[in-house]
Each structure stands twice: as C-alpha cells, then as structure tokens.
Amino acid sequence: MKLNTKRFIAGILIVxxxxxxxxxYTVGTRVDKGEKYVTEQAKKGKLLFQKxxxxxxxQLYGLGGFMGPDLTNEISALGKGPLFxxxxxxxxxxxxxxxxxxxxxxxxxxxxxxxxxxxxxxxVKKFKINYDGTVNWKGKDETRD
Amino acid sequence: MEPLTxxxxxxxxxxxxxxxxxxxxxxxxxxxxxLGAFQFVIPKFFELIPFVKCRPLHVSxxxxxxxxxxTGGIYYYLPRYCNVKLFSNKLQKIHLWIFIxxxxxxxxxxxxxxxxxxxxxxxxxxxxxxxxxSWIIFGFNYFKTVFxxxxxxxxxxxxxxxxxxxxxxxxxxxNLWNFSYFRDHLIRDITVQWKAGGSMVGSWNMLIYGTAxxxxxxxxxxxxxxxxxxxxxxxxxGLTNLIxxxxxxxxxxxxxxxxxxxxxxxxxxxxxxxxxxIWNWKRDLTKSLQDFHLxxxxxxxxxxxxxxxxxxxxxxxxxxxINIFTxxxxxxxxxxxxxxxxxxxxxxxxxxxxxxxDVTKVQFSxxxxxxxxxxxWMMNIILLFFWVALILAGYHKGYxxxxxxxxxxxxxxxxxxxxxxxxxxxxxIFAGVLMVFVPALKLIKAYLRST
Numbered sequence: 312m313k314l315n316t317k318r319f320i321a322g323i324l325i326v327x328x329x330x331x332x333x334x335x336y337t338v339g340t341r342v343d344k345g346e347k348y349v350t351e352q353a354k355k356g357k358l359l360f361q362k363x364x365x366x367x368x369x370q371l372y373g374l375g376g377f378m379g380p381d382l383t384n385e386i387s388a389l390g391k392g393p394l395f396x397x398x399x400x401x402x403x404x405x406x407x408x409x410x411x412x413x414x415x416x417x418x419x420x421x422x423x424x425x426x427x428x429x430x431x432x433x434x435v436k437k438f439k440i441n442y443d444g445t446v447n448w449k450g451k452d453e454t455r456d
Numbered sequence: 457m458e459p460l461t462x463x464x465x466x467x468x469x470x471x472x473x474x475x476x477x478x479x480x481x482x483x484x485x486x487x488x489x490x491l492g493a494f495q496f497v498i499p500k501f502f503e504l505i506p507f508v509k510c511r512p513l514h515v516s517x518x519x520x521x522x523x524x525x526x527t528g529g530i531y532y533y534l535p536r537y538c539n540v541k542l543f544s545n546k547l548q549k550i551h552l553w554i555f556i557x558x559x560x561x562x563x564x565x566x567x568x569x570x571x572x573x574x575x576x577x578x579x580x581x582x583x584x585x586x587x588x589x590s591w592i593i594f595g596f597n598y599f600k601t602v603f604x605x606x607x608x609x610x611x612x613x614x615x616x617x618x619x620x621x622x623x624x625x626x627x628x629x630x631n632l633w634n635f636s637y638f639r640d641h642l643i644r645d646i647t648v649q650w651k652a653g654g655s656m657v658g659s660w661n662m663l664i665y666g667t668a669x670x671x672x673x674x675x676x677x678x679x680x681x682x683x684x685x686x687x688x689x690x691x692x693x694g695l696t697n698l699i700x701x702x703x704x705x706x707x708x709x710x711x712x713x714x715x716x717x718x719x720x721x722x723x724x725x726x727x728x729x730x731x732x733x734i735w736n737w738k739r740d741l742t743k744s745l746q747d748f749h750l751x752x753x754x755x756x757x758x759x760x761x762x763x764x765x766x767x768x769x770x771x772x773x774x775x776x777x778i779n780i781f782t783x784x785x786x787x788x789x790x791x792x793x794x795x796x797x798x799x800x801x802x803x804x805x806x807x808x809x810x811x812x813x814d815v816t817k818v819q820f821s822x823x824x825x826x827x828x829x830x831x832x833w834m835m836n837i838i839l840l841f842f843w844v845a846l847i848l849a850g851y852h853k854g855y856x857x858x859x860x861x862x863x864x865x866x867x868x869x870x871x872x873x874x875x876x877x878x879x880x881x882x883x884x885i886f887a888g889v890l891m892v893f894v895p896a897l898k899l900i901k902a903y904l905r906s907t
Binding site: 312314317320321324325327328331332335336338339340341342343344345349354357358360361362363364365366367368370371372373374375376377378379380381405406408426427430431432433434435436438440441444445446448 | 496499500506507508511512570571572573574575578608614618621622625629632636638639640641642643644646647648650651655685688689692695696699700705706707708709710711712714715716717720775776777778779780783784785786789857858860864
C-alpha cells in the first residue's frame with residue numbers, strides 16, 4: 312500500500328471519528344422521554360449515585376456491576392416503587408452497604424431513579440426478533456418520533 | 457542466573473520501572489478481583505475492604521497493568537529496534553512519575569471510599585487531569601520520535617500512534633460528563649460514556665496488537681508481515697471498528713435508532729478479521745510453532761487461540777437478537793475477561809518475557825523457564841474453565857430474566873455455583889500468573905541491584 316493511500320484512509324477515518332462524535336452528542340441523543348423529570352433534586356441524586364459508586368453493584372440499562380438488580384425501572388416495577396427503594400437506602404441489606412443517608416439524600420436518589428425510570432425500559436422482556444437479526448421492542452422503537 | 461556484579465555498572469533503563477510497576481499492579485489487581493469474586497458468592501466476606509472498593513481496585517489496577525506494560529514496551533522498543541532515537545528520556549521519566557503518583561492517588565481515594573462512580577474509571581474526576589497530561593506527554597514524545605524515521609513505518613508504528621491518539625481523545629470524551637449538557641441527560645450521558653469506553657478499549661487494543669506484531673516480527677526476524685498490504689487492511693478495519701462499533705454495548709439504550717444499525721453493521725465486519733485469522737491460521741501457526749520453545753512466542757500463540765474464541769463470542773453478542781438475552785449478564789463479563797486475560801495479558805506477558813532478559817542481559821535459568829511454562833499451562837487451561845463458567849452463568853441469567861418468572865434473588869441463587877467456579881478458578885489463574893512473574897521479578901531485582 313502506498314504511503315499516500317495510507318495517509319488518505321487514516322485521514323478520512325480520523326475526520327469521521329470527530330464528525331460522528333458531534334452527531335452522537337447532538338442528533339443521536341436528542342430525545343429524552345424523561346426530560347420533565349430532570350429536577351434539581353434528580354441532578355443531585357445522580358451525582359450522589361456516582362459518589363457512592365452504586366454502579367459497582369447495580370446497573371442502569373444493564374450497564375454496571377452485577378451483584379444487585381438493574382435499577383432503571385425500580386420505581387415503576389411491579390411490587391417495588393419509591394417506598395421499597397427507600398427501605399433499601401435507609402438500611403442496606405446483607406449485601407448492600409448501609410450508607411446512613413440523610414432524608415434529603417434519599418429523596419435525591421429517589422428523584423434520580425424516578426427520572427431514570429421515565430427514560431426507557433431495562434431489561435427488555437417484551438420484544439420481537441426480525442429476520443435480519445435486529446429486534447423491535449417497546450420503549451425504544453414504538454415511541455420513536 | 458549469572459551474577460551481574462563485577463562487570464561494571466550498566467545504565468539503568470527507565471522502561472524497566474514501567475514493567476516492574478506493571479507486574480506489581482497486575483498481581484494486586486488480580487488479588488482484588490479474587491476477593492471481589494468471593495464476596496460475590498459469600499456475603500460479608502472480608503469486610504475490611506468491601507466489594508464496593510474491591511471492584512474498582514481490581515479494574516483500575518488491571519488497567520494500569522495494561523498501560524504500564526504496553527507503554528514500557530514501546531519506550532524500550534522504539535530506540536532499540538525501530539531505528540529511531542527516543543526524543544526525550546526526561547519526558548519518559550516524567551510520564552512514569554505522573555503515572556505512579558496518580559496511581560497512588562487512585563488507590564487512596566478508593567480505600568477512603570471517595571468515588572467518581574464511572575464505569576472503568578471509578579475514581580474522583582480531578583485525578584483525570586494528571587492522566588490526560590501524561591498522555592499528552594507520551595503522545596508528544598512518541599510522535600516527535602517516530603516522525604524522524606525516514607523509511608516507511610511498519611504497521612505497528614501506525615498502531616501504537618493510533619492507540620495513543622485515540623486513547624487521549626476517548627479519555628477526554630469519557631470525562632464530558634463533568635458538563636451538565638451531558639451529565640443531566642441520562643440517555644446522552646450513557647451513550648457518550650459507552651461510546652468513549654468502547655472506543656477506548658479499541659485504542660488500547662491498538663497498543664497491544666501492535667506489540668504482538670512487533671514481537672513476532674523481531675523474534676522471527678521477518679518484517680514482511682508488518683509491512684504487508686494485508687496487515688494494513690486489517691489495521692484500517694480495526695480502526696473502523698474502533699470508531700463505529702461501540703454501540704453494541706448499548707443496544708437497549710433509547711438513543712437514535714441508526715446508532716444501533718451502524719454498530720451492528722460495522723461489528724459484523726469483524727467476521728472478516730475472524731475469517732482471515734482462521735484462513736491463515738494453519739500457515740501462521742506452523743511457523744510460530746517452530747518457536748514454541750521460546751517463552752514469548754508461546755504466550756503469543758495462546759493469545760491467538762483466545763482471539764479466535766473471543767472474537768466468535770463478541771460477534772455473537774453484537775447481533776441484537778442475541779444481545780437482547782445476553783446484555784447485562786455475565787456473558788459480557790466472559791467477553792471482557794476472555795479478552796483482557798486471554799488476549800491482552802498473554803500478549804503483554806510475552807512482551808515482558810522478551811523485554812526483561814533483553815534489558816537485564818540475563819536469560820531465565822532452566823528451572824525458571826520450567827516454572828514459567830507450568831504457569832503458562834495453568835493459566836490457559838484454567839482460564840478456559842473460568843471463561844466457560846462465566847458464559848454459563850450469563851446464559852442462565854439472560855434466559856431467566858427474559859422468562860420473567862423468578863425474582864432477582866432467586867436468579868442469583870441459581871447461578872451461584874457457576875460464580876463459585878469463577879472465584880476458585882480465578883484463584884488458580886492467580887497462582888499461574890505468580891509462577892510466570894516470580895522468576896521475572898527476580899531478574900529485575902538483580903538488575904536493579906547491579907545498576
């Protein structure tokens with residue numbers, strides 16, 4: 312392969328990296344179905360979620376550690392909800408540490424989980440598999456535009 | 457081992473410190489991994505360092521192993537074997553110091569329970585600043601060095617440069633969450649985080665695969681492969697995947713739908729890489745097997761086997777129809793562990809076993825070579841059990857989650873036996889790694905005494 316060909320391909324790929332990045336930061340991630348729930352409290356809750364490293368054991372959208380359950384839809388899940396979550400946050404469990412949160416902190420975490428719940432569905436349990444190997448499911452494709 | 461004293465003092469190589477700290481970091485990282493694995497199956501196990509701290513200690517120290525060993529190798533190989541003079545030794549030393557001091561900072565922050573809570577990089581975000589500075593320094597030093605080379609670069613020089621360049625940008629990208637535009641929009645935040653994370657893994661793979669090609673080129677004294685057209689086609693295909701395939705980690709996140717299609721399509725081009733590997737395997741393997749007695753070559757051959765196994769797994773996991781079951785289960789962990797241990801660590805061990813005798817001018821004794829060989833077989837055979845146990849755990853969990861009949865606790869109880877196997881085999885892998893590195897550490901110790 313000629314040096315100029317290599318430079319040309321590498322150049323195109325590098326430029327497409329930056330262009331694609333900007334596309335992802337904007338149009339690729341414009342929609343947020345939970346937008347209305349992004350309150351000051353929820354924002355603080357998200358930071359608290361990070362500072363306490365909840366992600367070491369929990370997942371959002373299946374991403375994170377696997378010791379505890381996925382928390383994306385904790386707030387709307389059958390038989391769970393804010394009070395159920397609060398109980399864990401107040402006392403921990405055999406595996407989950409007790410963080411000795413204050414009442415305000417618990418409210419913030421719940422506000423964040425309430426927001427997360429509105430953004431989508433995880434884990435996906437109802438879906439349809441297409442012949443090309445793609446999948447359609449509620450919470451992603453149906454509500455699109 | 458012949459004593460070095462009395463020969464006059466050699467000048468001490470800075471790169472040996474990268475390797476020394478890399479090895480220590482790996483040993484520490486695996487130890488925390490084992491602790492975490494046991495905490496997974498036995499609640500309240502070793503409460504002094506709870507799981508919430510063990511996990512990041514494990515991840516960060518193992519990543520530090522990858523970077524320190526890859527970087528140390530590049531610093532050493534450039535001036536010795538690539539016909540260039542390192543632009544600045546001083547910058548190399550500064551890089552080393554920043555790395556070590558930041559590493560200590562990271563460990564202290566975890567032990568103190570101070571987190572930033574981001575996947576892979578769970579430390580507070582201020583510590584990202586020295587990391588970014590160190591990569592700018594590394595990149596500056598690297599490009600200043602290789603741009604003096606007049607003849608065409610072999611593919612590994614391209615790969616190392618690409619790895620450094622893209623690591624810097626993807627690492628910066630992974631810190632965008634510090635701006636509220638990203639942080640306060642969960643879908644954007646997760647998408648950008650996994651875009652950065654996915655490409656970042658691609659960038660360190662560039663450093664590592666480059667090292668593997670370099671080593672085979674050196675050991676077999678044949679630079680045709682590293683300059684061949686096919687090598688460059690594979691490199692560009694790898695780079696395309698680095699840029700576009702990351703969304704297979706986040707198919708279920710509700711971002712724009714084409715993000716998923718692009719990732720799916722590009723991920724499938726990995727079939728070409730897999731095909732090429734299998735197609736050439738017999739020829740390449742017959743050639744490498746002639747050098748099987750060489751310790752480095754042996755580890756590279758093992759990595760080749762793991763590349764094929766993991767590539768098959770990762771291609772399957774990239775198909776949305778399969779991913780919907782496997783996402784969020786230990787199948788992802790199987791893929792991550794298979795690649796970091798089976799591929800990355802095997803190649804980087806090969807590099808260490810080439811570099812250490814080269815720096816110290818002392819070969820491993822017969823006995824030491826035997827110990828390393830036993831460690832080699834132990835690591836690879838047991839890794840297979842470890843890997844399969846994770847796959848089975850993931851398969852069962854994925855199935856049970858979608859079936860939606862059991863509670864989380866019940867599912868975890870069902871996969872517990874597999875996770876127990878993971879913890880136990882992980883311990884044996886650690887023993888294998890120790891057998892490989894104790895002789896290597898002895899050589900380094902003697903060298904540091906004599907210089």
